[in-house]
Amino acid sequence: MAGERLEFAPLDASGIVGDRLWGVVDASSERIASPGREKHFIEVPRGYARWTAQDGPAISADGTSWARPDDAEIIGKLSLLFGFPAQLKPFVRRGQEGFRPRYEHAPIHLLSTAALRSLEREMPGSIVDERRFRPNIVVDWPDEQEPIPENGWLGREIRIGDAVLKGSVPCGRCGFITIAQDGIPLDVELLRTVVKRHNRNFGIYCDVLVPGEIKPGDTVTVAPVSA
Template sequence: MSAAEEIGSVASLWRYPASSLGGERLDAAPLRTDGVEGDRLFGIVDAATGVIAKPDSDRKWHPVPRIAARLDGGALEIKVPGGNWLPAPSDAADKAASSFLGFDAAIRRFEEGTTLEAPRYKKAPIHLLTTASLAELKAQHPGGDPDPRRFRPNIVVDMPRVPGHFPETDWLGRRIAIGEVELEITDPCRRCGFTIIGQDGFEFDADILRTLVRKNRHNLGVYCEVTRPGTVRPADAMRFLD
């Protein structure tokens, strides 16, 4: 395969203004060296303890991804199922989230050097996932629904299935270009219990994670560093640089 050959194109772009809440599909994604602009600026915490949501390990947080989040002119808004968009952080947003979850919760901004920060997102700020891997997961677990929202990617790349393979897992250390942006693929994305949680349109499914444990060493998708910032758009071509 030549360095200039197109290997896929962008199918969808996502950011997650509030960690664990629903993601926001984008028409264009400005990528900086620290990730998608506006990604994971806020978190939701247990108001009684200040502990951040852990839906991967604590069932009380399983409904959280059903709370929608978006940025409107740079300001966060959230919406619980059946509710209206509310500015956050705010008393109204906290009240709506608490009522939906069944316990006191609060939206808070991540702050450097405090107990509420998100260092786990700094190591590799972009998560890339291919439709080829989603198709392989479906082939390995035909009864499941590998909706990309289970995996919270920033960039979903459309490419043909490679039977028996999760292709991007084999690209570690490689450099790619997507439109005007350049990325280095640094790590596999090790999946956690978040992937099994039901959201609007698909149900709880523990076999999603069990399949990835058996078939791809717990992994799906890859983490990337941004080596040349810029804006990515749907249908932008992806190619290898090395």
């Protein structure tokens, strides 16, 4: 539930098809899981989720045994793993009434490898791993004078594969980037550094102007700044 690498991803106006369709909820309080803000939810990233066009969403407590999100047995295993009575609820799409995500800033979150390397140089003793930041798209980009090059892509079109995005706003960060995940230790200094050096922002949000399919290895082209 912390993310996975995809061999290809279709994009529509709402983002990556199949992404963030369901939310983890504490059934005893109806609170949506927020690992970066409440220790109560800190184990949630240890769960697994996937989506395929053939079978739709599936969840797992160990990454090997999969079931539908409403399967009672797998929900019981996730409850034991998380430490609270878990429930998975489907989110409604943008513009609809019903159960909505905690965050709906933009359809796509984009982060560059140049930004990651810049943060590594600022924090040589830390593990700066892209999984901490949960981007939809990681762009392989050379180092520039600007430590976060994608900050300069706001308001510009970004073509990737068949899709065209537009940078909208910087991505503000919370405590989620500090929590321990698989092979990544707790690091509270990470958020402090992002707050101090980058005004709490790291990466950008994007809107989808032209839907299409993207995949690893696609060329990324950023349109010139409008006159």
